Amino acid sequence: MTRSLRYTLVSLREMLVSAGPLVLVMLGLLVAAYAWLQPNPPKRVVLATGPGQSAYDSFGQAYAKALARHGIQVELRASEGAAHNLALLREGEVDIGFVQGGSGGVNADDQAELVSLGSLFVEPLWLFYREDTARRLQQLPVTALSELKGWRVNVGTAGSGVPELFGRLLDANHIRPGELRLSRLEQTPATVAFLNGELDALVFASAPEAVMVQMLLQTPGVRLMPFPQAQAYARRLAFLTPVLLPQGVVDLARRLPPRDVPLVASTTSLLARADTHPALLQLVAQAAIELHSPPGWFNRAREYPNLAHGEVPVAREAERAIVNGPPLLQRYLPFWLANLIERMWLSLGLILALALPLSRVIPPLYSFRIRRRVFVWYAQLRDIEQRADTRPGEHAALLDELDTLEQHAEKIVLPLSYTDELYTLRQHIHVVRKKLQRGTAPTQPTEPSHEPR
Incomplete structure (x- = not known):
């Protein structure tokens, strides 16, 4: 591994270690915000x-x-x-x-x-009736609810909401439910009964995309009752809207329906x-x-x-x-x-606003960690110097320790911008060595400044 790469790796590692606590705190806040806000929907x-x-x-x-x-x-x-x-x-x-x-x-x-x-x-109220029933009762065409008195009419199940809706229409026309022979079959069996002649009329509310609507609009012998008073119904019942089934919209070639059909509809x-x-x-x-x-x-x-x-x-x-x-x-x-x-x-912005001032501690911390690689050896250097003062007869052994210390110092890897710290340490080792060699008590070496760069 080249020296320049080693310098870069050391600098990168110390930077990661210095910034690590801040990164962990920010990640913790981010996880907490995610758990609280739950931004993603359930699956x-x-x-x-x-x-x-x-x-x-x-x-x-x-x-x-x-x-x-x-x-x-x-x-x-x-x-x-x-x-x-x-x-x-x-x-x-x-x-x-x-x-x-x-x-x-x-x-x-x-x-x-x-x-x-x-x-x-919109869901129009579809009231389909059998043409043969109306003809037999001499009521063809049927254009009002009052003409259905005595008819067998299916209004659907209570869960469909149609019975309540149709009941309000009957009430608006002063018709008592008992004046009609009402049944509450589900839509499919009611349609089968209607086509078999067991019912005279079907009432249900549905969008025109419904299969039953499409089928009944094109079934021979089945007619759709219009609501000529659609505007009046909408004024009386606020949830209703007047709509118009245009001529030919079901089948242009067959011109179905043969004329415009006014209807009332509720909005879904x-x-x-x-x-x-x-x-x-x-x-x-x-x-x-x-x-x-x-x-x-x-x-x-x-x-x-x-x-x-x-x-x-x-x-x-x-x-x-x-x-x-x-x-x-x-x-x-x-x-x-x-x-x-x-x-x-918003959470990201708040976390970032908190991270910016905290990030100011990273450069001093990084500088401290880099310089620490050098000045940790000053403790051993000071110990050698102090023993030289108290044990004059051990100068030879202390010189050996000083040589070992210098060998360790030569192996210290620092970014190039902090190399002066290393040379200062080696200079102080040299000062202590000269004093030991002279057999005199060395003065205490000057410690490097601990001020962050």
Whole structure:
């Protein structure tokens, strides 16, 4: 090993040893800040969806794929619908869920326990009826709820939220539930019964992407009841929005539907528990932008997700994502790294502010450790000098010790900038040797200055 390399290694080692305590303290503070802030989200989240083949189920699978790209596993929890999802959120059995406005009765406690990630899409109230039933009763076409008196109507399970929603519509029309023959079958068996003629009408709220909606809109002998008073419903019931199913939007070639159909719709939001990890809320909100911003039957491009129609407070992370889009760092870095920097930058700044003044002790400490390699030998040199004063007859033995001391001094390795310390030691050894050789009591050697460079 060359001398220059040895000098460099010695300097590097002493610098590492000098700075080591400060580095360990900073690392300890960083680990403590990480453990306290927990910047990275959990790797698993539970999402409440809805019945099989429903729009909630389809969107749930889309969210699972979107979050899987960032290493987040989404467990899909099937449910009866929006009201059931709200109950699961309240009980803490799921982290996130689709909830339809007006379907579950959001209460005051929900304002503190739940947050919204934005309104995602509208769910029209679809009321399909059999054409042969209306023709037999001479009520074709059906255009008002009052014309359904005495009909066999399925309104879905209580967990779907549709029974409560439909009940409020009946109440607004002064219709008692007993005036209809209501049933509460699940969506799939109810659809089978409806197609077999065992039911006269089906009521459910769903996005148009639902398989059942697509199928029934194109089934011969099945008609969709319009809501000509959609604007009035929206004025009476704040959670409802008037929407229009445009002519031909289902099938342009077959011109389905044959005319514009006014409908009423509730807005579906994505709700989460307030204690859900903030980074996870941000990631889900970004996935919502990706999945719900394209144009649809009832919305223009980038109309959803939005912050309107919220029944619970909007999460700050969701608001930032919807209003400003992805943070700057996430546009260039992987999500985990960008999120780590974004949530740790304040702690990093405080740690750096603490490290700067503490780092001022490193140069003096480094200088002390380098010079210590030299002046530790002054203790032995002083001992030789003192024994020479008290034991005049041992000068020969002391000269041998002094020769050994000089041999050790010649092997000391120092950075070039501190070589003068080594030469000073050797000079003092030479002074003591001359005095021993003269047989006189040597004066005490001058110790090197301990002032840091």
